[in-house]
Structures are given as C-alpha cells and as structure tokens.
Amino acid sequence: MADSTELPRTRPAGSAQALSEAYDTALLDLDGVVYAGGVAVPHAVDALRVARGGGMRLAYVTNNAARTPETVAEHLTELGVPATADEVVTSAQAVARLIAERVPAGAPVLCAGGVGLRVALTERGLTPVDSAEDEPAAVVQGYGGPELPWGVLTEAALAVNRGVPWFASNTDLTIPSGRGIAPGNGAAVEVVRIATGHTKDPVVAGKPLPPMHRETILRTGARRPLVVGDRLDTDIEGAQAGDVDSLLVFTGVTDPATLLTAVPEHRPTYLAADLRGLLTPHPEVLPAGDGFRCGGWLATAGPDGRPEVRAVEGAEGGDPLDGLRALCAAVWTAGGVDDRSWAAGALGALGL
Known part of the structure; x- marks a missing residue:
C-alpha cells in the first residue's frame, strides 16, 4: 500500500498486491467509473463482483445530488452490481449534515435541487421549502436535472441577497450524460452568484472538499480506503485532501494527456484503463x-x-x-x- 503522505507525488506508486487486497474499501465515483449515461462501463460489473467476492467493501460516492441512495442502489443492481442504499454516499447527504450542524432542528431550508437533496434534508430533521418568503434558515443548491425550474434559482437568489446562509452540494460545472457533457450544479450555482453580484460564495460540501470525505468515512467506517475516480479535480484532489490513496481510471473525463499535465494536487496514486485495475498488482516505476x-x-x-x-x-x-x-x-x-x-x-x- 502506498504512502499517501508522500506529496507532492512525483510518480505513480506500485503495489505488489492487487489493490482489492491492499485496501479494505473502494470509494467509487459513479459517472464515468461504474456507468456512463445509465449504461455500465465496460468491465465494471465483473470487476466489482470479483473485488466484492474477494472481501473488498464497495461504497459508491457521488457528487450528483439529484437521486436518493435507494434509487442509485436500484440502478446499480439493475446493471448487475448488487448494492444497498447504505453503500451509496451522495453530496446531498454531506451538505445536509453541514446545514444541520449550523441551523436549529426542524428549520426551513430553501431547497434548489432534486428529490435526492430534499430527502437528505428531511433525514437530517430539516424542512425543505420552495420560496424565499418561507423565511428559510439556509439556502441549498444541488443538481436537479434538466427539469429544474428556473423559478427555483430566482427564489434562491432572492434569499441569498437577503443574507440567508448559502450552501451547495457541489460545484461541478459539468456532468456526463448519455448525449454528452451537460451543465452541472456548479452552473446553477453560478447563476445565483451572478444574480447576487458576484459578492458571495456558498459553503460547499462535495468532492474534492473535506465534508464529502468526512461523510464517506462516517458512513462506511473504512480504515484503508482507496478512492476510485475518473476526474482529477474532484476524485483525485479529494483523495489528496483526505490523505488517502487513489486510483484513476480512463473510462470517463480524464485522458492520458490531461494526466501528464496534472498539477501536483491532481496526481493519482495508481492508474488503470478501467476497474479491472482493482484486481491486479501495479508495477513499480x-x-x-x-x-x-x-x-x-x-x-x-x-x-x-x-x-x-x-x-x-x-x-x-x-x-x-x-x-x-x-x-x-x-x-x-x-x-x-x-x-x-x-x-x-x-x-x-x-x-x-
């Protein structure tokens, strides 16, 4: 197992063991790693089955706040990767915990997002509301999909302009879709930022920031986690921020040229073509x-x-x-x- 404290990283690490044996829990990103556009990434299903069968625990960690853990787990199971809701960790859960730590129990929270965010707020004892006139104690934005009404961004901007504390599940500007790259929650956050005169910033929970890593560790109990992702600026940077090792796979956003030009905080511990990289040793450089x-x-x-x-x-x-x-x-x-x-x-x- 690599020493994740040896930073800045100047070369990929080697592992004499298969990574599924060297680490107890894989913290897996979803889009671009396990599936893309709702379809399983090649080799992902079989690789995860083998890793799980060998004793590695699997946790699915996503910045996408639109869906509930139950919905994500059902989708994974349909793809052939048996999963339960408690194995799914979302940025909606991470930001809901942040808000619950800062406002009174049961407080109204203006929810500018999808069902996943509303459910996460409710599970933390908060009350989702839809209007700046509902006297919210906080405003939170999370990815709501293409059906997110423009009016909800108006309500968020009005509340933020009145001084209501502002939170965001994540600030990814883009998100993969079956038809290509689409605007992510970060784009919606920028709409509210523009409407508030560029003078405010939300408190952000998702990858690569520490609240998401904290949420993941609290929910999984991982002792030797390995972050697995396809994005340098969220998955890999988040792993470094959490002082844990990482595996980059080339089934999503990052290509080899981008990896070569990566800044120090975006350099993974290991790299592999796809999730089969969990099942093999990695050569030394x-x-x-x-x-x-x-x-x-x-x-x-x-x-x-x-x-x-x-x-x-x-x-x-x-x-x-x-x-x-x-x-x-x-x-x-x-x-x-x-x-x-x-x-x-x-x-x-x-x-x-």
Whole structure:
C-alpha cells in the first residue's frame, strides 16, 4: 500500500498486491467509473463482483445530488452490481449534515435541487421549502436535472441577497450524460452568484472538499480506503485532501494527456484503463539513468520538460500504461509540463 503522505507525488506508486487486497474499501465515483449515461462501463460489473467476492467493501460516492441512495442502489443492481442504499454516499447527504450542524432542528431550508437533496434534508430533521418568503434558515443548491425550474434559482437568489446562509452540494460545472457533457450544479450555482453580484460564495460540501470525505468515512467506517475516480479535480484532489490513496481510471473525463499535465494536487496514486485495475498488482516505476522505467518502457523529460518514451531494448515495450506510468514519473519529477502538444507527441509512441 502506498504512502499517501508522500506529496507532492512525483510518480505513480506500485503495489505488489492487487489493490482489492491492499485496501479494505473502494470509494467509487459513479459517472464515468461504474456507468456512463445509465449504461455500465465496460468491465465494471465483473470487476466489482470479483473485488466484492474477494472481501473488498464497495461504497459508491457521488457528487450528483439529484437521486436518493435507494434509487442509485436500484440502478446499480439493475446493471448487475448488487448494492444497498447504505453503500451509496451522495453530496446531498454531506451538505445536509453541514446545514444541520449550523441551523436549529426542524428549520426551513430553501431547497434548489432534486428529490435526492430534499430527502437528505428531511433525514437530517430539516424542512425543505420552495420560496424565499418561507423565511428559510439556509439556502441549498444541488443538481436537479434538466427539469429544474428556473423559478427555483430566482427564489434562491432572492434569499441569498437577503443574507440567508448559502450552501451547495457541489460545484461541478459539468456532468456526463448519455448525449454528452451537460451543465452541472456548479452552473446553477453560478447563476445565483451572478444574480447576487458576484459578492458571495456558498459553503460547499462535495468532492474534492473535506465534508464529502468526512461523510464517506462516517458512513462506511473504512480504515484503508482507496478512492476510485475518473476526474482529477474532484476524485483525485479529494483523495489528496483526505490523505488517502487513489486510483484513476480512463473510462470517463480524464485522458492520458490531461494526466501528464496534472498539477501536483491532481496526481493519482495508481492508474488503470478501467476497474479491472482493482484486481491486479501495479508495477513499480523505477529510476533508470536520466529517466524512469516501468515494465518495458523508458521515459525521460528534457531540460525544457519535453517528454519522450521508448521501448527498452529487448523488452519490446509491453503494456502502454506502463509507458504512461514512466512518462508521468519523468514529467512530474521534472516539475510538470503544461504543453498538451508535447504530451500528445510522447503518448503517440504508446498508441494512447
């Protein structure tokens, strides 16, 4: 198991054990990791079944506040991943806890979101209301889907302008959908921010911020958690903020070029093509001459930061992800690179 305190990370870590054996609980993002547009990501169902069968606990952690844990669990079970509501943790639950800690029991809360957010507030003993005229003790925004009425944003803005404390489940500007990338809750938050003169900021609970990690640990009791996600700015940054290890999978938002150009707080502990990466050991990345070697690949970064990778003589290259691991080590150790064309050039040698 990697030492998550060794930051900033300068290379992906190795693991002699399968990650499902090295960690007791996988804290899995959903969109782009387990499913995309309501359909299971390739290999996800089988990989999660094997991981669970081997004793790893699974928790599904999502910034999407629109659906209840029961609805999410039913969807997962329909996809072939048996899940119960208590294995699902949402940003709606995290923000509801934050609000309940700051307002009186039973207080009215103006809810600008979907059913998942309303249920989470009710479970914390709060009273969801719909109007700024209901004298809310707080305003909370959470993703409500494309059917979220414009009028509810008006009510939220009116209340925030009156000085009512403002909360948001998360501020993801976009969310994956079956038809492509759609506006997320962060876009709705920006509408209210604009209407309030850009002078206020909500208290935010979701990934990558600590309240979401706290909610996840409280609900799962994980002792050796591994965060699994597809987004650097929520999943991986959230893992670092929580001082736990992470696995990045390339089935969602992040591509290899984005990983190579990642800032220190966005660098994962491990990387894999998909959730099958939970079931295998991960190779070490080792210094080799003026670069780094992983498997059959040797990577270097020149004085200007331009990365290069080549097959080790006699090794015939091998797994392209080993080459990516070596490239990450070379680039990150050299201080990073922000030129995606350089990253793309090096990745072309790997077919990535």
